[in-house]
Amino acid sequence: MVRKIAVGVLSAVVGSSLLLTAGAGTASATRAELTVKITDVAPNPVVVKGGDDTKVTIEVRTTEATRVDLRLRPDSDRARTLAEEEPKLFHQGDLWRFSADFDKSDFEGRWLAIAEAYDKDGKKVTDQVTFSVKHEQSAAPTRLSRFSAEPGSVRKGRWIHFSGRLQVREDWRWQGVDDEEVEIYFRSRGSSAWKYVTSADTDHRGRFYAKARAFRSGEFRAVFEGDDELRESVSRSDWVRVRTWRR
Numbered sequence: 001m002v003r004k005i006a007v008g009v010l011s012a013v014v015g016s017s018l019l020l021t022a023g024a025g026t027a028s029a030t031r032a033e034l035t036v037k038i039t040d041v042a043p044n045p046v047v048v049k050g051g052d053d054t055k056v057t058i059e060v061r062t063t064e065a066t067r068v069d070l071r072l073r074p075d076s077d078r079a080r081t082l083a084e085e086e087p088k089l090f091h092q093g094d095l096w097r098f099s100a101d102f103d104k105s106d107f108e109g110r111w112l113a114i115a116e117a118y119d120k121d122g123k124k125v126t127d128q129v130t131f132s133v134k135h136e137q138s139a140a141p142t143r144l145s146r147f148s149a150e151p152g153s154v155r156k157g158r159w160i161h162f163s164g165r166l167q168v169r170e171d172w173r174w175q176g177v178d179d180e181e182v183e184i185y186f187r188s189r190g191s192s193a194w195k196y197v198t199s200a201d202t203d204h205r206g207r208f209y210a211k212a213r214a215f216r217s218g219e220f221r222a223v224f225e226g227d228d229e230l231r232e233s234v235s236r237s238d239w240v241r242v243r244t245w246r247r
Contacts, residue, residue, distance in 0.1 A: 034064045036117035036127045044131040046102050050138030053101040056131070058113050060096040065117035068096045073114075074107035075130060108135045141169045142177065142224060144235035149220040153241045160240055162210045164222050166202050168230060176206025180224065184210055187237075188218035214242045 040059040048054050060068055090097040096115075114128040147164035154160060162184050167174040180202045185194040197220070200210035208222075219237040226232030 032063050034062075034117060034119045034123055034125050036060060036062045036065060036068065036115050036125050038113055038115050038127050038129045041113060041129060041131045046131065046133045047136055048102050048104055048106070048108075048133065049136045051104065052138075053103050056100050056102060058098045058100075058115075060098070060115045060117075060127075062094050062096065062117045064119050065094070065096075066120050067118040069116040069118075070096075070098045071112070071114040071116075072100060073112055075110040075112045076107060102133055104135055106133060108133055137229060139226065139229055139231045142226065142230050142233040143167050143169075143174065144182065144222045144224060144233050145174075147222045147235035147238060149238040149240050152239070153243065154214045155243050155245060156214055156216075157245075158214050159211045160214050160220070162198075162200070162208075162212070162220065162222070164208055164235055166206045166208065166224055166233075176204065177202055177230065178204045178206065180206075180230070182208045182210075183223045183225070184212065184220060185223055186212075186218055186220050188216050191218075194221070214240065217242045 037060070038058060039061050040057070042057050043054075044056075046054050046056045058070060058072075060070065062068060109132065111131050111133055112128055113131060114126065116124055116126050118124050143166075145165050145167060148162070150161050150163075164182070166177045166180055166182055168177050169175075181199050182202060183199045184197045186197045187194045197212045198210045200208040202208045217240065219239045221237040222235040224230070224233045
């Protein structure tokens with residue numbers, strides 16, 4: 001949840017909005033009009049990735065203000081009550097700076113930042129802006145386990161059989177990944193280049209099976225290219241010796 005905020009003194013949580021108050025400043029010698037303006041919300045959008053927190057900073061400029069309250073709330077009927085946290089203050093002259101940490105439990109969509117400034121007589125002026133919060137799922141780690149190319153020694157032109165398992169780590173456990181393509185690559189002795197051989201799709205347990213004709217000795221490996229949700233991975237290599245026919 002938003003573990004909140006602020007550079008200011010947290011005074012109350014009202015409904016689904018977080019109220020932040022920054023302390024009094026020095027009154028100017030010449031009385032001017034009370035004003036308040038939210039000048040920056042950064043970053044915008046607030047992008048939350050995976051289980052990480054993302055900090056947002058809101059800057060407010062005022063004249064003649066002795067107190068500033070800031071509320072952050074989702075611009076939605078589904079808004080929920082936000083939890084409070086011990087605040088911190090940054091206030092210099094007419095600049096009031098508030099900050100908050102967002103995580104994946106916070107509402108995804110449009111938010112409101114509402115600033116209320118008060119002068120020494122209790123007069124209030126208000127400004128508000130919108131910003132957005134987006135969730136990005138981090139790609140989960142994968143691995144290619146138990147890869148093998150069999151048999152380890154084979155006559156030229158015969159079949160080499162490949163097998164292995166594609167897995168993803170979920171809640172600290174490795175689980176098989178269904179219906180993903182795994183490619184097989186070959187590198188001959190003395191070469192630095194890997195060449196594509198064949199591919200296969202994984203079954204419901206993440207297992208894959210493929211085969212190719214034997215032409216020369218070298219090593220094989222399996223490669224999963226990954227996507228937006230799954231990271232790429234490469235298996236260990238397995239050497240196959242190819243024998244030529246003799247009359």
